[in-house]
Each structure stands twice: as structure tokens, then as C-alpha cells.
Amino acid sequence: MDFSGDTYQKVNREWLANCRIILGREIGGLSEYSKWLSSLSDRFFTRKSSLSGKEVVFGNDAYCPGAKIISFDEVDFTRRFEPLSINDTKDIDSLLSAVHERAFYCGNIIIGNSRFIESGSGVTDSFYVYRSTKISGSKNVAYSQYLRLCENMFGVNEAGSSKF
Numbered sequence: 001m002d003f004s005g006d007t008y009q010k011v012n013r014e015w016l017a018n019c020r021i022i023l024g025r026e027i028g029g030l031s032e033y034s035k036w037l038s039s040l041s042d043r044f045f046t047r048k049s050s051l052s053g054k055e056v057v058f059g060n061d062a063y064c065p066g067a068k069i070i071s072f073d074e075v076d077f078t079r080r081f082e083p084l085s086i087n088d089t090k091d092i093d094s095l096l097s098a099v100h101e102r103a104f105y106c107g108n109i110i111i112g113n114s115r116f117i118e119s120g121s122g123v124t125d126s127f128y129v130y131r132s133t134k135i136s137g138s139k140n141v142a143y144s145q146y147l148r149l150c151e152n153m154f155g156v157n158e159a160g161s162s163k164f
Helices: 006-023 030-039 092-102
Strands: 045-048 055-058 069-071 105-107 115-124 127-136 139-142 145-148 151-154 157-160
Touching: 006 030, 006 115, 006 127, 006 139, 006 151, 030 151, 055 069, 055 105, 055 115
Parallel strands: 069 105, 115 127, 127 139, 127 145, 139 151, 145 157
Antiparallel strands: 045 055
């Protein structure tokens, strides 16, 4: 894992500050506890983009092993496809064959007013999120999932309107 990015550095500073506040002293960097903090949430999944080869993050692994993968920032929302013919829509097999080249599973989904997200997906209106999924309206989050309106959360599985 890369612990040198700006997002990691900011979240690590918050981790150290929280340790001083809650425990009375620093106990070590976030990287030293990454395995333990990650174990408290469901698994974090990554696959390679079919287009670029870059890492794509998912909140679960319920995808066919051979499925095509794309990162949200690689989606061309302006691309137009030729309409399907009547023969392409006559049965489900024809339809699947016709749209096969158009269909991808999408990860790295970061929407709304979100900045400084590293290895995250399903993130909305959040800042400084590191290796976490399904985060909304939160900041300074690492190794967590299913958070809403939270701040300074590390290794948390499901929380709302919480801090530290």
C-alpha cells in the first residue's frame, strides 16, 4: 500500500491528533494499524479497469470474474451508440449479445462535492477519505464503510452523525 499520498498524510495527522485527544498520547501512525482497522469492516475490493488498467475500488465482490470494469472517471457520458435493431431485442440472449460491448461494472464512484478521496467508492459530499466505501457527508475517514455525517472515523462499520 502507498502511504505517501496527500489524502493519507492528512488522515494520518487526524489519526495522531485523535489518539492524543482520546488516549492521551500518540500510539503510532495509521499505517501501523491498517490491517487491524481494515478487519473491523467488510472487505474492500479492487479490480483493474478494462480500459486503463488502473485500480478500481468496489464495496463488494459480487461481480463475475470475467466482467468488464471501468472507473467512474473513465465513463464517457457524451458517447452515443447506434440504436439497437429489432433483431437485437427479440429475446434476452440477442439483447445481451448486442449490449455486451457497451456494458461495464463501474467503481471508484465519487460524486457531489467530494475532494481528496483515495481508494474509495460510493463517496458523496465528503473530504479526505482513505480506503473506504459508502461514505456520505463525512471528512477524515479511513478504513471504514457506511458512514453518514461523520468526522474523524477510523475502522468504523456503520455510523451516523458521529465524531472521533
